[in-house]
Amino acid sequence: MDNIPFEQSRLRLERLIEVNQLLMNTVDAKSVVKLILDSATELFSAEACSIALIDLNDQQLNFAFSSGGADVGEFRMALGEGIIGTVAETGKGIISNDVSRDPRFFKQVDQETGFKTQSVLCAALKQGGETIGAIEVLNTRNPKGFTEADLKFLTTFCGPAGAAIERAKAFSMTENVKNAFEEIVQNHYRFIIGKSKAMQSVLDMARRVAPMKTTVLLLGESGTGKEVMARAIHQWSPRAAHPFIAVNCVALTPELMESELFGHEKGSFTGAFAQKKGKFEVAQGGTIFLDEIGDLSASLQTRLLRVLQEREFQRVGGSKNIQADVRVLAATNRDLQQAIKAGDFREDLYYRLNVVSVTMPALRERSQDIAALAAYFIRKHCHEVKRSPMTLAPSALACLESYPWPGNVRELQNTIERAVVLAPEPVITREDLPAEICHQNSVRTNGVPEIDDDGDSLLMAEAVDRFKRKLIRKTLEKMGGNQSETAKALGMRSSNLSRIMKQLGLR
Ligand SMILES: Nc1ncnc2c1ncn2[C@@H]1O[C@H](COP(=O)(O)OP(=O)(O)OP(=O)(O)O)[C@@H](O)[C@H]1O
Ligand SMILES: [Mg+2]
Incomplete structure (x- = not known):
């Protein structure tokens, strides 16, 4: 087994203790993943890092990638696919110092991210003896490549990393329980919305x-x-x-x-x-x-x-x-x-x-309360009709805030209830509101992304998302609902399409 110089190993241990401390104080899942990716990249003097977690629902891998502190990309891939998928499946670490000759290497991720992988060090994330996923570090700056000592150290790092992930999961569960509890308390005590x-x-x-x-x-x-x-x-x-x-x-x-x-x-x-x-x-x-x-x-x-x-x-x-x-x-x-x-x-x-x-x-005398009331009714009705969470587009909120509401909160509630049922997208837009409330309604066009009369009220991100949804829906329809054919037609990988569909609330 190779030995790394004592000084380097001491520095690494010190840094590991620091990272562990940080992980102990982080509970939000996204921040935990980001912290793991960034610190592993740094600890191993590498160029990038990925983390894959097994989704127990379908045994697929949720895969997050980060290079040089850049934005985290997320994908889904099959358990057993690629080096990281193999480690997640077998629980055994892998060192691969020349991936171009490694048949386990899965090129598509590089194609998607634009990153050029040369060497990989990968260890399993375990919790209570069970493998829950894997972490891989990419492209060491060490000319000797990744070593056995590196693998041992990454395996050590996986201990606190795995624990932090489990804590984040438990936290998100308690968050959900907390939200559900607040909902009950709210209904029970007739929580009254009104900050005006x-x-x-x-x-x-x-x-x-x-x-x-x-x-x-x-x-x-x-x-x-x-x-x-x-x-x-x-x-x-x-x-x-x-x-x-x-x-x-x-x-x-x-x-x-x-x-x-x-x-x-x-x-x-x-x-x-x-x-x-x-x-x-x-x-x-x-x-x-x-x-x-x-x-x-x-x-x-x-x-x-x-x-x-x-x-x-x-x-x-x-x-x-x-x-x-x-x-x-x-x-x-x-x-x-x-x-x-x-x-x-x-x-x-x-x-x-x-x-x-x-x-x-009257509601028209307290339009400052409309945003909170609308958000409350959206949550309530989504829950009632079992729709996944929806939001209100800023332009739609502006409409609601300028309408005089002769029927007051009851009318607002009915309007939202109708929009929750009828809106085709998870974002309620002005088009989903009755014409008398949003008299500036834009004309629905077919296939082409519509632009409102005053297009600037539709935020860029919102407009792009709407276009993506429309395009995916239309292509899916054309392909008889076949997702991999749809992905092909759109020139993208199936896993990428399914990730985007999830993001856009199409699943
Ligand atoms: N501040 C609020 N927070 C949450 N929901 C509200 C609020 N105010 C009113 N609502 C909802 O609006 C609807 C109308 O409220 P409510 O029946 O209390 O009005 P009302 O003044 O008694 O009306 P009416 O005079 O027609 O009987 C109800 O569904 C109620 O749940
Ligand atoms: Mg009444």
Whole structure:
């Protein structure tokens, strides 16, 4: 076995310890791979480095290449293909100081990267005795070529490198779990999106009144999130563990509404076959949300006023007093002052309800919230329809931000839901939005990459991606869905096509 000079070996060890330290503090997968590639290139005075990891789903290799700190290229190749594929398959290291004479050498990677490989040193990455991939270092500057001592050192380096990769994998898993958990928390606590000033002051007020038993009147145009806010107030209150009961005051006739709210005794009216608890009873200890309160009939307004004053009620046809330990939240998009003037709403009830009022701002008054709301709805609907994650093109966001949203957040949500279902690409563009929202819609052309009227609003990268997607789709169609024929027709390697398709969200 060749010996490398003591000094060189000491320096290498020192550097390895440093790299190990860096790896210990890096958890993001991309950064880990980059760090491994760059440090191995440097440790072995080489020109480039590759790393291949076995994809357990299909036993293919995910292959990353970096030369001289340049951008990392990524490919996929078969296990057993090339020197690195052989090492990943067998777990045994390889030294190949003249690849032109090595039948295991796989020329296509050089063709793809433009790199000229001369010598290769490759060792297996192992975790718990299992081979998880391999690292190869290319073109040593040492005139003697790669040595056995180099292989031993690379194998040592593979220890901390493999551990860092496993940590990054575990981290990305915990990241996913964390995201899923946040989603649950968000739904549970009715997370309200709104960083705008208008929304912040409303949220501030709601948080302050939430812990009290105070009646709150929620005002605002249709679709501004009054019910969302009512649920949030309940969740932020000490009543959160008890029921939140929403009642729509326009849904029923006044008679049925009375029994709906306060319940009835058996036989109290035709059709009352059994005793029934009303919503006030069901909500005991919790919150009742009286939606569209402006549409409550005159008789029920009187009855509700009494309940609010006396904090007790009787079922329809009953005589027993029932305590109402219920917090009342009410909402309307009607102008109650106007309704009072017109004699449609009791003024005394209005004052009872309006102890504190919270007015939800219209969406056009808080366009700063549109980006976050849109992103939230995209995530939500992609999850619902099982589409892989989508994004919103800057030009589409600009459209959403300049539209006046008469239907407020509900209309925005419907618009996004429609776009998530209909958009052909993973990037939602202006074309995927209804014409009335993006009246500047561009004309769809066939086959040729379209340019918007004001083409500069479509970013270059976005336009190029769109062209690539269209071209790949069309060629795939022509080739009857055969991917390797498609790759041939496009003049590229199949693995390269499949990588690009993955990047473009076509798989
Ligand atoms: N800040 C927000 N964050 C997330 N989703 C929201 C927000 N505001 C509203 N939404 C969503 O928008 C839709 C409309 O909200 P909501 O039903 O609370 O409005 P509303 O004011 O009660 O409307 P209406 O007066 O028509 O009854 C719902 O689907 C809700 O989930
Ligand atoms: Mg509502």
